Amino acid sequence: MILARKTPLPVLACCRILKISRASLYRVAKPRKVDTSHDARLEKLAGKHSRLGYRQLANKAKLSPKKVRLTLTRLGLMMRRKPKKPRAVCPIPMEGSNLFEMPTCLGQMLVSDFTYIALPKGFAYLAVTIDVFSRRVRGYSLSKNMKADFVLEALQDASSSGHLQADWVHHSDRGSQYTGKDFRDLVTKHGGRHSYSRPGCPQDNAYAESFFSRFKDEEVRANDYQDFEELALACANYIEDYNSSREHSSLGNNSPRQFEGLIAEHLQKRVS
Numbered sequence: 352m353i354l355a356r357k358t359p360l361p362v363l364a365c366c367r368i369l370k371i372s373r374a375s376l377y378r379v380a381k382p383r384k385v386d387t388s389h390d391a392r393l394e395k396l397a398g399k400h401s402r403l404g405y406r407q408l409a410n411k412a413k414l415s416p417k418k419v420r421l422t423l424t425r426l427g428l429m430m431r432r433k434p435k436k437p438r439a440v441c442p443i444p445m446e447g448s449n450l451f452e453m454p455t456c457l458g459q460m461l462v463s464d465f466t467y468i469a470l471p472k473g474f475a476y477l478a479v480t481i482d483v484f485s486r487r488v489r490g491y492s493l494s495k496n497m498k499a500d501f502v503l504e505a506l507q508d509a510s511s512s513g514h515l516q517a518d519w520v521h522h523s524d525r526g527s528q529y530t531g532k533d534f535r536d537l538v539t540k541h542g543g544r545h546s547y548s549r550p551g552c553p554q555d556n557a558y559a560e561s562f563f564s565r566f567k568d569e570e571v572r573a574n575d576y577q578d579f580e581e582l583a584l585a586c587a588n589y590i591e592d593y594n595s596s597r598e599h600s601s602l603g604n605n606s607p608r609q610f611e612g613l614i615a616e617h618l619q620k621r622v623s
Contacts, residue, residue: 397428402569450546451522454484458515463523464559478502480509487607488590502528510541522546
């Protein structure tokens with residue numbers, strides 16, 4: 352009606368009178384042709400790499416992220432993320448500064464955190480320690496309880512899986528597992544300094560939070576674990592795949608291990 356009008360009023364004025372948007376008018380009057388030429392290839396990629404988000408699939412398909420996102424949404428293949436719920440935070444009162452800053456080399460800044468995973472009988476708890484420079488999970492530990500031992504094992508694993516710089520920093524939230532004497536003593540033993548997120552600010556530990564967000568979306572919610580042993584195998588496979596194959600745009604679309612290999616080659620050339 353508007354496009355076939357005989358009134359001198361412009362389209363925008365007509366839309367305002369009828370209380371509709373100009374975009375919806377053209378969308379209905381002149382619908383765009385849907386490009387389905389990439390549907391089969393993206394459907395195959397999404398099935399083969401079910402853990403990857405649309406940005407990683409776009410990189411593999413050599414298409415724009417927007418195009419891949421719209422196509423996956425139209426095909427019903429976009430991964431649905433669990434909505435975030437506000438959590439009450441009751442930090443342990445203690446002194447501790449936030450020393451987090453972007454590192455310039457490997458082994459300079461490690462971050463740690465843990466999450467829980469529901470099982471048919473009870474819960475399991477996964478702790479990880481990540482090198483921020485390469486995003487590699489340097490150490491992890493899976494436990495049937497929340498005792499501090501499992502976070503100690505993750506840090507011990509991380510300290511033995513690569514060189515740590517002098518005066519390196521370990522960053523975590525203010526949970527009792529990380530503020531306890533045993534954990535603080537272990538960091539000090541390996542020559543590290545302590546850094547803690549501000550009370551009630553999980554974004555201060557964003558790299559660990561981001562890893563667990565992906566882990567829950569791509570692994571945990573896609574499976575139904577029957578026991579602790581099945582979960583342990585799944586965690587080991589996921590972390591190995593994450594370190595070896597998971598591409599990060601911040602690393603030039605390289606996986607953590609590929610990025611560390613490139614850094615090693617660069618340092619070797621400088622020495623020679």
